[in-house]
Amino acid sequence: MTINLVAVFFVAAGLIAAGAFAAAWRRDLTAAVAGVPLMFAGAGVAFAGVARFAAAGGPQLFGQEFAVVLAIAATALLAMGLGIAGREGPR
């Protein structure tokens, strides 16, 4: 049993499609925004997989660097989206 780039890409494809499905299917906009971090997670997995198996030229850990950027940006965008969508609570 081994890991190769195809397996990593399949997992990334599943995460991206699940995020797109969540964003399209949820009726509630604040729930649909939660699909964005899933898509970013899939992209991050693909970048980390390329850094691990196929980074022939350039900085070898560039994919890992971009995966870090994507994870932080996903959190920031989710906070921004939920902040715009609205907040309610006890006053």
Add this chain to the structure above:
Amino acid sequence: MDSLHAIGFYVSSGVSLAGAMGVALLPGRGLRGASMAVVGVGLAGIYLSLSAGFVAAVALVCYAGCAFLVASPLYRPLEGVVGPMWRQVGAIGAAALLAILAYSAFRGDFVHAGFYGGAFGVANLGRLFFAHDALSTEALAVLVLVAFAGATAAWRVRERTR
């Protein structure tokens, strides 16, 4: 790449994909938040098995934050204006996207390279973040600052107008 890494990768992938389907399908914000946390745990496992320990730690923290945001009871549900037919079209589009990406993944194993980084790779990543790509790191910091400040400002404006 030994089989222990491979087992960890495939188990983490299953956990992550199950969590992603939970985010998409489960009712209730608490369950969706828990599913997002499961996605984060699975994602950290995937990164660890890909020799990206620092990315795993960052993903764990970031997706814990996402889970907290999704599960928070302070956000009101906001109904979209898109009808059921367009939602079904969107779901079919997501399935088509999966098919295209799966085909691309199947054809993607055409390049191989050796990996000489360590299991964690913090020193090399630090060199990339703070020397090679310092400008993009600054841009990311600005993005995070603007996002959180904007979210806080949006909440305050909404509270005042209520």
